[in-house]
Amino acid sequence: MHGEKLIEIRGLKKNFGKLLALDNLNFDIYRGEIFGLLGPNGAGKSTFISILTTICKPTSGDVFIKGFSVKRQPDKVKRSIGFVPQDIALYTMLSGHDNLNFWAGIYGLSGRLKKERIKKVLSIVRLEDRAKDRVEEYSGGMKRRLNIAVALLHHPEILVMDEPTVGVDIQSRKYILDAVKGLKEEGRTVIFTSHYIDEMESLCDRIALINKGKIEAIGTVDELRNKYGMKTIEDIMLKFIE
Ligand SMILES: Nc1ncnc2c1ncn2[C@@H]1O[C@H](COP(=O)(O)OP(=O)(O)O)[C@@H](O)[C@H]1O
Ligand SMILES: [Mg+2]
Numbered sequence: 001m002h003g004e005k006l007i008e009i010r011g012l013k014k015n016f017g018k019l020l021a022l023d024n025l026n027f028d029i030y031r032g033e034i035f036g037l038l039g040p041n042g043a044g045k046s047t048f049i050s051i052l053t054t055i056c057k058p059t060s061g062d063v064f065i066k067g068f069s070v071k072r073q074p075d076k077v078k079r080s081i082g083f084v085p086q087d088i089a090l091y092t093m094l095s096g097h098d099n100l101n102f103w104a105g106i107y108g109l110s111g112r113l114k115k116e117r118i119k120k121v122l123s124i125v126r127l128e129d130r131a132k133d134r135v136e137e138y139s140g141g142m143k144r145r146l147n148i149a150v151a152l153l154h155h156p157e158i159l160v161m162d163e164p165t166v167g168v169d170i171q172s173r174k175y176i177l178d179a180v181k182g183l184k185e186e187g188r189t190v191i192f193t194s195h196y197i198d199e200m201e202s203l204c205d206r207i208a209l210i211n212k213g214k215i216e217a218i219g220t221v222d223e224l225r226n227k228y229g230m231k232t233i234e235d236i237m238l239k240f241i242e
Helices: 045-052 074-079 096-106 111-124 140-152 170-185 197-203 221-228 233-241
Strands: 005-016 019-030 034-038 060-065 081-084 158-162 189-194 206-211 214-219
Touching (some): 005 189, 019 045, 019 189, 019 214, 034 045, 034 197, 045 060, 045 158, 045 189, 081 140, 096 111, 096 140, 111 140, 140 158, 170 189, 170 197, 189 197, 197 233, 206 233, 214 221, 221 233
Parallel strands (some): 158 189
Antiparallel strands (some): 005 019
């Protein structure tokens, strides 16, 4: 039932001094799935995302994305990944369109392709109508959507988002979750973290529960419910947190 292994996480450990932030992670992420990493604050979600996106290096073990090592081939890994960080990174004095234009230039896009990409990513996050307004006039949710648009400019196969719906109004939240579904329909892979259990349950093909740097459980919502004999993912999460 699972497709091709796109990402292989092997013996992954990350220490910050004495603190073991990631404790021997071993699992795979498949092409075309929506994969959710769910866990309480301090569980290790952002640390995992930073390693996946080559921002920080594992202490030991490795992650292979399309066979490329995040340790040894970070440049190859980056080409397949669009990353939406937890913090907003935009030029607020510029319009949404001009932010995209700037980043498209950084990615080496030009001419018609650049124009087409900007149009496409604006439509994915439903910001076409506000593209000419300055970002300082945007709501938090609109800024987050623009950050997602930036991450999609180089047409990555994999979109990685750290807590994309935190502090976002309900309309933006809906647009973000719709964008995730749309990307999946295009065959792309989406990995995101959250501590909102309900959106994970309805959206994700598979969920990994992380707590204190350990993956406690992993599977589809039905697999997890059956395995632990519990009705909700929340109940399963609580079992591990206690
Ligand atoms: N740069 C860092 N230096 C020291 N400790 C860190 C650093 N980054 C994260 N940590 C610690 O690692 C653990 C996991 O953090 P993090 O991955 O940010 O968790 P989450 O994103 O799930 O809230 C926490 O205990 C956090 O304090
Ligand atoms: Mg975090």
